[in-house]
Amino acid sequence: MTIRNTLRDHGQRYRPRMACLKKAEKVLLEMQDPKSGVKSQPQRLVITTIPHAITGEDIVAWLADRFQIDTREARSLGSMLVALGFVYPLQDHKRLLLKPDASLYRFQTPYFWPAQQWPVEDTDYAIYLAKRNIRKKGILEVHEQEQYNHLHKWMNHKWDFIVMQAKEQYRAAKERKKPDRVVFDCQERAYWVVHRPPPGTVSAMDYGLDRRIDPNADEAKTPDYYERIMIFTQQSIMRPRVKSSVSIGALVKYSATYNSHDPFLSKCLPSNPWHTDDVTYWTLNLPKRKLGVLGRLRGFEMGHGSDHAGEGRADLQDVPGPRRPSLDQHRRENDGDHGERPEASAQIRDGRRPDPHLHAHEERLVRPLHEIAGFQGHVEKGHRPRGAQVHVGAPRRRSSPSPRSRSFSFQRRSCASSEAQLEQNAKNRRPSLSPIVLRQQELEERAKMAANAPVDITQVMSKLSRRK
Amino acid sequence: MHELFLVCLTHTRLHSRYVLQMVVACYRHLASCVGGCTDGLQLRDELRQTRERARNLAATTCERLTSHLRDKKLPVEERKEMELLWVAFSSSLELLHIDMCKVYNMGGIFTLAECPSLVQTGLQGGNSEVAARALSLPDLNGPLNSDLIDGLENREHKTMEQEISQIDRMIDDMETKVNVLRWMVEPRGPLDGDPLGSADTASLGLLSVDEERLAGRRPGGERNHVVALLLMCAVILVASTLSVCIFFFS
Numbered sequence: 099m100t101i102r103n104t105l106r107d108h109g110q111r112y113r114p115r116m117a118c119l120k121k122a123e124k125v126l127l128e129m130q131d132p133k134s135g136v137k138s139q140p141q142r143l144v145i146t147t148i149p150h151a152i153t154g155e156d157i158v159a160w161l162a163d164r165f166q167i168d169t170r171e172a173r174s175l176g177s178m179l180v181a182l183g184f185v186y187p188l189q190d191h192k193r194l195l196l197k198p199d200a201s202l203y204r205f206q207t208p209y210f211w212p213a214q215q216w217p218v219e220d221t222d223y224a225i226y227l228a229k230r231n232i233r234k235k236g237i238l239e240v241h242e243q244e245q246y247n248h249l250h251k252w253m254n255h256k257w258d259f260i261v262m263q264a265k266e267q268y269r270a271a272k273e274r275k276k277p278d279r280v281v282f283d284c285q286e287r288a289y290w291v292v293h294r295p296p297p298g299t300v301s302a303m304d305y306g307l308d309r310r311i312d313p314n315a316d317e318a319k320t321p322d323y324y325e326r327i328m329i330f331t332q333q334s335i336m337r338p339r340v341k342s343s344v345s346i347g348a349l350v351k352y353s354a355t356y357n358s359h360d361p362f363l364s365k366c367l368p369s370n371p372w373h374t375d376d377v378t379y380w381t382l383n384l385p386k387r388k389l390g391v392l393g394r395l396r397g398f399e400m401g402h403g404s405d406h407a408g409e410g411r412a413d414l415q416d417v418p419g420p421r422r423p424s425l426d427q428h429r430r431e432n433d434g435d436h437g438e439r440p441e442a443s444a445q446i447r448d449g450r451r452p453d454p455h456l457h458a459h460e461e462r463l464v465r466p467l468h469e470i471a472g473f474q475g476h477v478e479k480g481h482r483p484r485g486a487q488v489h490v491g492a493p494r495r496r497s498s499p500s501p502r503s504r505s506f507s508f509q510r511r512s513c514a515s516s517e518a519q520l521e522q523n524a525k526n527r528r529p530s531l532s533p534i535v536l537r538q539q540e541l542e543e544r545a546k547m548a549a550n551a552p553v554d555i556t557q558v559m560s561k562l563s564r565r566k
Numbered sequence: 567m568h569e570l571f572l573v574c575l576t577h578t579r580l581h582s583r584y585v586l587q588m589v590v591a592c593y594r595h596l597a598s599c600v601g602g603c604t605d606g607l608q609l610r611d612e613l614r615q616t617r618e619r620a621r622n623l624a625a626t627t628c629e630r631l632t633s634h635l636r637d638k639k640l641p642v643e644e645r646k647e648m649e650l651l652w653v654a655f656s657s658s659l660e661l662l663h664i665d666m667c668k669v670y671n672m673g674g675i676f677t678l679a680e681c682p683s684l685v686q687t688g689l690q691g692g693n694s695e696v697a698a699r700a701l702s703l704p705d706l707n708g709p710l711n712s713d714l715i716d717g718l719e720n721r722e723h724k725t726m727e728q729e730i731s732q733i734d735r736m737i738d739d740m741e742t743k744v745n746v747l748r749w750m751v752e753p754r755g756p757l758d759g760d761p762l763g764s765a766d767t768a769s770l771g772l773l774s775v776d777e778e779r780l781a782g783r784r785p786g787g788e789r790n791h792v793v794a795l796l797l798m799c800a801v802i803l804v805a806s807t808l809s810v811c812i813f814f815f816s
Contacts, residue, residue, distance in 0.1 A: 118737075123675075126685065127685075129682060130684065130685055130686055131683050132683065136684065141688075142789065142793075148601070148690075149688055150686035150687065150688040181751070204686075204687070205685050205686055207598055207602045207686070207687075208600060208601030208602070208672050208676065208685055209597055209668060210598070211599060213668075213671075216664070219664070221657065221660075221661070221662075253746045254752070255751040256653055256657050256748075256753075257680060258650065258754055259587075259653065259658065260657075262587050263590070263657075263658070263661070265687065266587050266588045266590075267591040267594065267595070269591075269699075270591045270592045270594075270595045270699060270700075271595065273695040274691065274698050275690070275691040277687050277688075277690055277691070278690060281687065281688045281689055282595070282598065282689075285598070285687070334801075370762070393630065457645070532611060
């Protein structure tokens with residue numbers, strides 16, 4: 099049964115499915131069970147008593163028990179029920195929250211439950227506001243008054259009807275008993291707080307844009323509908339068939355290609371060394387030395403002939419080497435204290451041969467700076483290559499360093515951190531605890547606190563007296 | 567003579583419109599109890615009777631209004647009056663249609679035969695006074711015979727479907743047969759109508775007072791406070807009158 103909408107403009111006016119509403123209805127019905135449902139108590143007003151009031155803490159406890167969830171989740175689920183309008187607060191009616199204390203709530207009558215298929219009508223809202231305004235002037239809030247004026251302008255043609263209907267509804271309500279009248283007023287007020295929230299609040303009934311097609315309507319069995327089914331089945335039949343050996347082979351090939359990228363099939367990456375003390379990540383990611391074209395060219399420049407071309411190609415293999423800082427880093431480190439590389443610069447300054455543990459084929463490419471022909475004129479003077487010192491030892495001031503200083507061989511020579519140095523650095527770092535150990539320690543501490551905490555008599559007594 | 571006849575006719579039409587509005591308002595109050603703790607066979611029977619009366623009124627009013635509005639010889643003043651009545655009537659019908667659909671839907675969820683747990687809404691009393699008002703009777707008959715219980719719900723469900731489709735068709739007919747431009751209709755009354763009697767100082771006012779009290783205190787404690795205060799005031803009054811008497815007579 100659809101409530102008719104007389105404006106036939108075929109625009110976007112259908113509300114999307116809100117599946118949560120049906121589920122919430124079922125939960126609500128379970129809560130009503132006299133044996134296993136939520137316990138209720140009477141609400142005492144000045145003159146009268148109204149039954150079926152429930153406390154927030156009872157609701158939270160029931161939800162936690164029913165769905166086997168913890169109290170925080172139960173509380174947020176309960177807040178959702180209040181926000182959707184299935185349960186309404188008796189004491190702070192404007193805030194649709196579930197407070198897990200002794201504050202009172204009541205179940206909303208099914209007539210005012212939120213329905214997905216029927217939008218809330220503005221006519222009803224206008225009647226409600228008119229009812230309140232007629233009963234007592236000035237009772238409307240600012241946003242309600244604004245809405246009232248807006249509706250008066252927009253629904254002006256129906257205004258006589260709205261006012262008359264408001265009066266008739268008020269007179270019909272007077273026929274009821276006083277407590278029932280109070281309950282009905284609460285229910286109606288709660289309904290409109292949910293569906294016409296005050297400005298600045300978030301409504302749980304927000305669903306975004308309207309849809310063009312009614313999601314509740316059954317699809318009409320028109321010829322077009324059957325044609326679509328026929329096209330679909332024809333295409334499924336016409337689809338080319340593949341032999342299982344071919345398709346399975348393709349699957350196997352795909353899996354083999356992407357095996358290493360699959361987080362389930364391949365091993366997980368090593369951990370962050372800053373969190374755990376495992377340096378596998380760094381070892382794996384050490385920069386690999388590729389001589390490549392440039393290296394070979396340098397080799398030729400330095401006088402190596404084509405007989406080393408083969409070795410040059412072999413050099414193309416990735417060789418994990420010691421940590422190799424860039425030129426900038428080298429400059430920075432030589433600014434102040436030399437720290438880890440006094441030996442390298444000293445070696446070069448003295449014109450000694452570089453480190454013996456460098457690979458044999460690399461040694462041939464490495465020559466002391468002052469042997470390199472054409473080096474900036476310092477060599478011609480014949481004395482110690484102070485230019486080298488300037489280049490190597492002192493901080494670089496020139497904006498564009500000479501291309502030779504950027505050469506691969508120069509960089510390699512200036513690097514001095516060895517594995518020993520790395521290990522030294524690792525030892526100097528502060529050791530950190532792994533998070534697993536930290537968590538265990540935390541849990542143990544909490545258990546100790548709980549066991550040793552003294553029982554607070556005053557708290558127990560006040561709880562008992564509140565329960566009364 | 568013709569004018570007198572028209573005045574009488576308008577009067578009857580207005581009267582039937584008011585009655586229809588009253589019935590629709592009562593139906594809404596009754597519908598709000600479906601599924602709650604006061605739901606039962608009696609409520610469903612009251613709903614059925616109210617619905618019947620509403621449909622009969624709607625059918626007669628629809629006939630009269632349609633025939634008059636299709637009359638091209640109607641004077642302008644009369645036409646305006648008719649259009650106003652027509653807008654009010656169609657809005658009432660729409661409200662009735664909405665309420666009937668909701669009752670139909672909820673009746674499907676809360677079938678009394680299978681007796682699921684009814685929602686504890688806090689209502690206590692019956693709705694016979696509201697139904698009596700809807701049917702314009704001094705009071706309703708006693709509760710239903712238990713013999714009628716079996717099969718009543720099923721029959722009711724089927725008849726409701728038919729009734730809803732009947733109202734649907736009525737609204738459709740009105741839309742197609744009569745061309746009334748709603749936005750051109752001007753209302754007569756003021757923005758908020760005449761203020762109703764303040765004998766019943768809003769029950770919501772009662773609630774707001776209560777909310778303030780309950781916010782701070784435990785339920786049940788404040789009753790004793792009120793009684794104690796009243797006693798004290800009474801004692802003070804008595805003491806003061808006695809002292810005045812003694813002063814004057816001594």
